[in-house]
Amino acid sequence: GALRRVDWEIKLLYDGDCPLCMREVDMLRRRNTSHGNQIAFVDIASPEYDPAENAGISFEKAMSEIHAILPDGTVITGVRVFQKLYEKVGLGWVYAFLNVPGLLPLADKVYSVWAKYRTQLTGRQDMDTVLEIARRRREGTASCAVSSGPTGRMTNACALEAGVLSWEELADALSRQQTEEERGFRARLEAGREPNALALLRLFGDDKPEDVQVKLYRDHAGWCPYCQKVWLALEEKQISYSVEKINMRCYGDKPREYVAKFGQLLPAAEVKGQSIADSNKILAALETEFPQRPLRPKDNTPAGASVSALLSLERQVFGAWLQWLTGGRGQGMFVTAMDQVEGVLAASGGPYFLSGQEGSEACADGSGFTIVDVMFAPFLERIAASVAYFKGFKVRGNGRWPHLNKWYDAMDGRAAYRPMKSDFYTHCHDLPPQLGGCYQENDKYVSEIDGQDGKSWDLPLPATDADCIEPFVLGLGGDDEAAARREAAERLIHNHTNVAVFASRGASLPGFPPVMAPKADPNARPASPEVVDAVEVALQRVAQALLQGSDSTSAGPMLDKKVRQSLEYLQERVGVPRDMSYAAARQLRAHIGWLLRTSETAASAQTAATASAESATGLVYYEEGPEVTLFTSAGCTLCEKAIAVLRSCREEAPHTLRLVDIKDSGNETWFAAYKYDIPVIHVNGQYVAKHKLESQEVLGFLWEATVGAVQPREGEPDSSDLD
Numbered sequence: 001g002a003l004r005r006v007d008w009e010i011k012l013l014y015d016g017d018c019p020l021c022m023r024e025v026d027m028l029r030r031r032n033t034s035h036g037n038q039i040a041f042v043d044i045a046s047p048e049y050d051p052a053e054n055a056g057i058s059f060e061k062a063m064s065e066i067h068a069i070l071p072d073g074t075v076i077t078g079v080r081v082f083q084k085l086y087e088k089v090g091l092g093w094v095y096a097f098l099n100v101p102g103l104l105p106l107a108d109k110v111y112s113v114w115a116k117y118r119t120q121l122t123g124r125q126d127m128d129t130v131l132e133i134a135r136r137r138r139e140g141t142a143s144c145a146v147s148s149g150p151t152g153r154m155t156n157a158c159a160l161e162a163g164v165l166s167w168e169e170l171a172d173a174l175s176r177q178q179t180e181e182e183r184g185f186r187a188r189l190e191a192g193r194e195p196n197a198l199a200l201l202r203l204f205g206d207d208k209p210e211d212v213q214v215k216l217y218r219d220h221a222g223w224c225p226y227c228q229k230v231w232l233a234l235e236e237k238q239i240s241y242s243v244e245k246i247n248m249r250c251y252g253d254k255p256r257e258y259v260a261k262f263g264q265l266l267p268a269a270e271v272k273g274q275s276i277a278d279s280n281k282i283l284a285a286l287e288t289e290f291p292q293r294p295l296r297p298k299d300n301t302p303a304g305a306s307v308s309a310l311l312s313l314e315r316q317v318f319g320a321w322l323q324w325l326t327g328g329r330g331q332g333m334f335v336t337a338m339d340q341v342e343g344v345l346a347a348s349g350g351p352y353f354l355s356g357q358e359g360s361e362a363c364a365d366g367s368g369f370t371i372v373d374v375m376f377a378p379f380l381e382r383i384a385a386s387v388a389y390f391k392g393f394k395v396r397g398n399g400r401w402p403h404l405n406k407w408y409d410a411m412d413g414r415a416a417y418r419p420m421k422s423d424f425y426t427h428c429h430d431l432p433p434q435l436g437g438c439y440q441e442n443d444k445y446v447s448e449i450d451g452q453d454g455k456s457w458d459l460p461l462p463a464t465d466a467d468c469i470e471p472f473v474l475g476l477g478g479d480d481e482a483a484a485r486r487e488a489a490e491r492l493i494h495n496h497t498n499v500a501v502f503a504s505r506g507a508s509l510p511g512f513p514p515v516m517a518p519k520a521d522p523n524a525r526p527a528s529p530e531v532v533d534a535v536e537v538a539l540q541r542v543a544q545a546l547l548q549g550s551d552s553t554s555a556g557p558m559l560d561k562k563v564r565q566s567l568e569y570l571q572e573r574v575g576v577p578r579d580m581s582y583a584a585a586r587q588l589r590a591h592i593g594w595l596l597r598t599s600e601t602a603a604s605a606q607t608a609a610t611a612s613a614e615s616a617t618g619l620v621y622y623e624e625g626p627e628v629t630l631f632t633s634a635g636c637t638l639c640e641k642a643i644a645v646l647r648s649c650r651e652e653a654p655h656t657l658r659l660v661d662i663k664d665s666g667n668e669t670w671f672a673a674y675k676y677d678i679p680v681i682h683v684n685g686q687y688v689a690k691h692k693l694e695s696q697e698v699l700g701f702l703w704e705a706t707v708g709a710v711q712p713r714e715g716e717p718d719s720s721d722l723d
Contacts, residue, residue, distance in 0.1 A: 008040035010084055011069040013054060013062045016043035017130075018118065023255055030257075031089035038088040045134075060131055065115045079107040164540045164556070171493050173547050178486055185490065195235060195419045197222050197577040200245075204238040214241040214286070217258065217268040219248045221520065222578045223430040225378035226279040227267040228420055232374050233283055235416035236364050237293045250433040251520030283371070293364050295371040301359025303370065310353055310372045313340060314379070321383050325390060325431075325438050334387075338401060341376075345403035351410035369414070377411060384408070385427035388469050389449050392442025396471065412471070423582040424449045424470045426575055433517035445469045451589055457571065458593040459550050461586065472586055484583035485591075489546040491580045492539060492588065499570070500536035501526045506569020507562035519573055527562060531624060535566045542591050550591065555598035560622035567592050616661040621647075623654035626705035631660050631670055631680040638691060639679040645693040653702040655683075677717035687716040 014025050025041065032039045042054060044062040051058050055069050068081040076084065083095040098104045119127050165173065175183060188194035192201035192209065201209060216234065218227035234241050246254055246266060254264065262268040262277040269276050271285045287296055297303035320337040324330035344353060348368070353376065354360040355368030363370045387393040395401070396408055411417050422430075428449055432438045440446075448469055451457025456468070461481075465471045492499060504527035505511075511523030526532060538559060545553040559567070571592040574585045616632050620643065628646060632639040639659075646657055662671040662678065674680045681689040688701040688710060704710045 006040070006071050007037075009038040009071065009088060011040040011042060011054070012081070012085060013042050013044050013057060013067045013069070015063060016045040020118075020121075026255070027257060028085055028089055031091070035089045039085060059134055063127065063131060063134075065112065079104065079111050164537060164554070165544050167493060167496055167540065167543075170489070170540065170543050170547065173544075174486065174489050174493055177482075177547060178490075179483075182483070182486060182490070186494070192240070195415065197419060200243045201241075202234070202243075203240045205240075207240040209242075212240045212242050213272045213289075214239055215244065215270040216241050217244050217246050217262065217266065219266055220245040220578070221248070221251065221430065221575055222420065222422060223426075223434065224248060224266050225382060228378040229279050229374055230267050230269065230282050230286075231420055232377060232416060233286055233295060233371075235420075236295060236369070236374070236414075237286060237290055239286060239290045247522075248434070248517075250516040252515065252522045283374070287371075295363055295369075295374060297354065297357075297359035297363055297370060301357075303354045303357035303359030303363075306354060306357060307370070307372060310344065311375055313337075313344065314372070314375050317341060317376075317383075318379050321379065321387070322435070325386055326435055328439050328441060331391070331393070338395070338404070341380075342401040342404050345407055350403050351406045353407075373407075373411070377417065380404075380408070381421060382427050382431065385422075385424035385449075385470075386431055386438065388424065388445045389428040390438045390440050390442075392444030394445075394469065396469075419581070420577055421582070423576040423585060425451070429519050430517065433515075433520075451571070451593065456586075457589045458597060459590050461590050470582075472583055481583075481587070484581070485546045485587045487580055487584035488588040488591070489543050491584065492543050492546075496536060496539060496543075500532050500539055500566075502573075503535050503539070503566040503570035504528075504532045504562075506565040506567075507531050527566070528624065531562045531566065534560070534563050538563050538567060538595060542588070542595055545591050545594060546587065550594050550598070555595055557599065557619065558622065559596070559599050560624070562624055564596060567596055571596075615664050616659050617664055618659055620657040620659060621650065622656045623650065625654040625656065626683050626702055626710075627656045627658065628702075629658050629660055629682040629685075631662050631674050631682075632678050633661050633663050636678050642679045642681065642693045645695055645698055649695055649698045649702065653699050653706070655702055655705075672720040673718045676719045680717060683710050686710040686712070688713055690715065690717055 012025075012028070015021050016025075028039060029041065043049065044059055049059060054062075055073060055075050057067055057069075057075065061067070065077050066081045068076050068084060070076065079095070079098065083092075083098055086092055086094050098107060114121070116127065119130050185194060185196075189196060189199055192199065192203035195202070201212070203209070203212070214234065216227075216230060218224060218231060222228075246258055246268075248266060249264060258268070261275060265277055267277075267279055267282065269282045269285075271282065272289050274285060276282045276285055283295075287294060296307060299305065317337045317340075320330060320334040324334045345351075348354060349356040352360075352368040352370065353372040354363075354370045357368070360368045360370055384395045387395055396405060398405070412421070447453040448456050455462060462468060505521070505524040507527040508525050511521045511525070513523060515522060538556075541553060541556060571589050574580070574588055576582045576585045579585065580588070616634050616636075616639075630639065630642060630646070643657070643659075646655075649655075650657075660667065660670065662674055677690050679690065679693075680687070681693070683701050683705045686709075689697060701710060
């Protein structure tokens with residue numbers, strides 16, 4: 001048939017899960033727009049990737065080396081792809097050396113080695129593991145098949161699965177509960193009409209994407225206070241803008257192109273063609289180039305005349321806070337500076353610094369909110385969190401500063417500020433790596449902020465914030481806890497696979513090289529596919545509890561060690577505002593806490609009940625590794641000795657141990673075969689031993705199961721022949 005007409009000169013198939021690859025793809029995208037959009041980009045890691053639309057190239061083949069497709073259907077691979085791509089974006093000279101005879105084959109050999117090991121070299125699992133995970137995702141099987149063996153057991157990764165809703169069912173349940181506005185969140189986010197930390201495009205009024213004249217470069221995690229100033233100003237002035245997220249130095253490297261253009265500092269911006277890398281200069285440019293909704297009062301007004309002195313006070317407060325936070329002295333200086341802030345706000349009548357002063361009514365929305373509030377907001381936000389955590393000193397809710405507390409409350413009510421506001425926990429762990437450490441002087445509020453007090457990260461959560469160090473009426477639905485739970489569930493359901501992979505890093509090795517921000521740990525690698533699958537099932541339970549209530553959701557059997565590690569890792573890394581609002585993060589952390597606590601309690605109760613019942617069937621312990629099945633019956637003393645030997649080998653050779661009582665209903669076949677010979681032991685469904693176990697024997701068959709197939713052994717009993 002005739003070839004379809006296309007509007008590209010070359011189609012690149014790229015791996016969207018490869019961080020190093022994405023740096024190059026992002027560069028090509030940027031240059032592509034100014035070179036006629038000759039390149040089409042297809043992400044092979046996307047669930048929507050279709051080989052039929054891409055010259056029949058399978059995911060596995062596309063992962064093996066880089067592929068590109070030409071309009072006539074020709075497929076090219078290897079270094080030639082880079083050569084063609086760079087030619088299309090005006091950088092053909094970079095690969096001109098390949099025209100020298102003999103160099104192209106040599107370059108392809110070097111590239112083939114890189115391609116083979118690139119997943120590991122870029123901080124991911126080995127290629128075989130990555131391909132296996134992808135295969136399971138496509139087939140929808142994960143590792144959750146139920147064994148047809150006589151024990152009726154499930155595979156390790158799915159020991160949790162019974163009774164939990166699928167992700168599709170959870171998405172449907174969420175949709176039924178959401179308001180119309182909540183259901184439109186993703187569409188508005190994509191269209192640039194949602195004020196959210198996830199947004200990469202923001203449009204106001206009748207603006208379209210092509211009308212955007214400002215690009216903001218801000219940090220990925222939402223930690224940077226100087227980025228927040230510019231972000232807040234853009235939202236308050238309602239200037240349409242796009243966003244590119246850049247690593248802070250404390251948790252990763254910046255792209256070379258960014259460093260060449262702006263250096264190491266954040267934020268940076270492009271404002272009507274001007275490249276600016278200083279927050280104050282960016283704010284000045286925004287005021288000059290976009291005079292609508294001004295933030296700075298005119299100089300010839302009382303409000304305008306007060307601005308310089310108030311900005312000097314902001315620097316004074318910043319200096320006093322920083323001195324106290326990072327050292328053991330300075331509380332008096334800090335309190336004096338905050339007293340001055342209180343005095344200014346009291347004099348203005350509030351709630352903002354220049355409220356009521358002539359000239360302020362012409363700024364922003366006419367409420368008195370001005371550039372002064374923009375400059376104070378990021379640091380007063382961080383002050384409230386950090387001095388509570390590191391100094392045991394309360395700012396929000398401190399009766400000494402009533403007008404300051406009215407300012408905090410007013411800021412929480414601003415539509416432009418709410419989506420970018422962080423929480424105490426995030427700040428208390430993002431400030432030390434940015435500042436080189438904070439001086440812990442008083443830990444009065446540490447356990448509450450860190451979720452270790454048995455209340456703040458567990459269910460039921462406190463109904464009000466009256467006794468909490470941090471206010472929590474900050475969600476999309478105000479103080480509506482149900483709305484906060486739906487927000488948390490939406491973020492989890494929408495990105496569940498990536499969240500599970502991310503969480504599983506808690507059961508793997510720490511990242512190398514390490515970074516200054518341990519909560520970021522960008523170089524950490526995920527755990528095995530089996531762990532990822534088990535974590536995903538656990539997260540399904542969390543999402544189900546968020547939507548249906550913990551009382552109506554089964555916590556399932558005991559979580560194994562690696563799943564617990566993964567959930568704890570995730571719980572400690574829910575970022576505000578990066579991932580969701582504080583109200584939603586509070587719910588997600590607490591529901592993860594519920595699963596961690598409840599599953600352990602239920603497992604303990606189940607173990608106790610099993611011990612007192614006639615049947616000996618049950619899970620003894622779970623570890624990542626081979627599965628040992630011990631056929632037994634109540635009162636078998638040899639079986640107890642065999643279990644003790646297996647336990648003694650647990651640390652050296654991790655494995656799961658399950659007991660099967662041959663007298664249970666449904667186990668008649670096993671009873672007939674093994675009734676005179678228990679204990680009988682199987683590993684991964686293969687007979688290995690009977691009667692008595694020795695440690696060396698156990699280590700031998702577990703080693704076989706770990707490195708390959710268990711070798712067949714003679715002597716499996718079958719008492720039915722005797723009968």
